[in-house]
Amino acid sequence: MKPLNTGNWLAQVHFNEQGLIPVIAQDMTSKEILMMAWMNQASLQETVELGQAVYWSRSRGRRWHKGEESGHFQNIKEILLDCDGDTILLIVEQVGGIACHTGAPNCFFQPLVKDSDDLHWQNRFGEKN
Amino acid sequence: MKPLNTGNWLAQVHFNEQGLIPVIAQDMTSKEILMMAWMNQASLQETVELGQAVYWSRSRGRRWHKGEESGHFQNIKEILLDCDGDTILLIVEQVGGIACHTGAPNCFFQPLVKDSDDLHWQNRFGEKN
Numbered sequence: 705m706k707p708l709n710t711g712n713w714l715a716q717v718h719f720n721e722q723g724l725i726p727v728i729a730q731d732m733t734s735k736e737i738l739m740m741a742w743m744n745q746a747s748l749q750e751t752v753e754l755g756q757a758v759y760w761s762r763s764r765g766r767r768w769h770k771g772e773e774s775g776h777f778q779n780i781k782e783i784l785l786d787c788d789g790d791t792i793l794l795i796v797e798q799v800g801g802i803a804c805h806t807g808a809p810n811c812f813f814q815p816l817v818k819d820s821d822d823l824h825w826q827n828r829f830g831e832k833n
Numbered sequence: 834m835k836p837l838n839t840g841n842w843l844a845q846v847h848f849n850e851q852g853l854i855p856v857i858a859q860d861m862t863s864k865e866i867l868m869m870a871w872m873n874q875a876s877l878q879e880t881v882e883l884g885q886a887v888y889w890s891r892s893r894g895r896r897w898h899k900g901e902e903s904g905h906f907q908n909i910k911e912i913l914l915d916c917d918g919d920t921i922l923l924i925v926e927q928v929g930g931i932a933c934h935t936g937a938p939n940c941f942f943q944p945l946v947k948d949s950d951d952l953h954w955q956n957r958f959g960e961k962n
Contacts, residue, residue, distance in 0.1 A: 712952075712953060713945060713952045713953050713954055716954055726855055726869060728866060728869065737857060737866070737922055740855060740857065740915065740920040752945065752952070782944055782945075783944065783945040784941040784942070784943055784945070785941070785943040785945070785954050786868070786869065786941050786943070787933050787935050787937065787940045787943075791941075793866055793941045804916050808916065811916045811920070812913040812914070812915050812920075813913070813916070814913055814914040815911055815912065816911075816912040816913070816914070823841075823842045823881070825842055825845055825914050
């Protein structure tokens with residue numbers, strides 16, 4: 705594969721003091737927010753070259769090719785940078801329809817709900833946290 | 834206003850070492866991602882009580898009631914916590930239809946595009962960065 709121009713476009717991405725940038729993945733069809741994760745410069749570059757989401761796992765301290773274990777890869781349709789250059793949005797095709805490591809379609813399955821005066825995070829899978 | 838139960842639901846939110854949590858705002862109608870910003874515990878609590886998004890501005894180092902200057906408030910329809918408890922998704926009604934301080938409807942208006950072998954962030958408003 706011919707190496708892509710890495711000059712200017714990468715320089716406009718603002719990584720934080722840990723060298724990371726927050727990345728939001730959105731499903732191209734349903735427009736659901738699938739997950740939020742982090743990339744460093746190398747994983748962002750690899751995402752662009754590979755056409756699949758490659759994150760930086762903070763918990764494991766290593767490169768994380770999303771789907772490497774589950775097969776739930778994210779095929780990149782579009783990569784967008786925000787106004788400040790410090791957040792990235794990926795528009796993806798979510799292979800298998802499952803983005804979350806819990807097996808949920810996406811990671812945001814806990815709405816804050818109010819029963820009388822009690823607030824709690826409800827689990828849309830049925831359990832009350 | 835009667836104070837809400839702040840016991841359990843807040844304890845399940847994982848703020849980072851700076852006491853902040855990333856928050857994604859999504860438009861309830863168009864499902865566009867409007868912006869990504871940060872909250873601390875106080876601004877999250879205020880968001881819930883007020884029913885409008887209140888962030889923590891890292892650049893200004895202060896509470897930021899979104900829309901306080903522009904009038905572009907975000908009325909909260911739903912608040913969701915992710916699987917790990919370390920990211921929040923707000924489903925909002927974006928007053929005025931403008932979320933970005935640049936005047937754009939949302940902050941993610943710069944897709945990464947490739948012309949021959951040159952990658953660059955295109956500005957959907959017309960300028961090439």
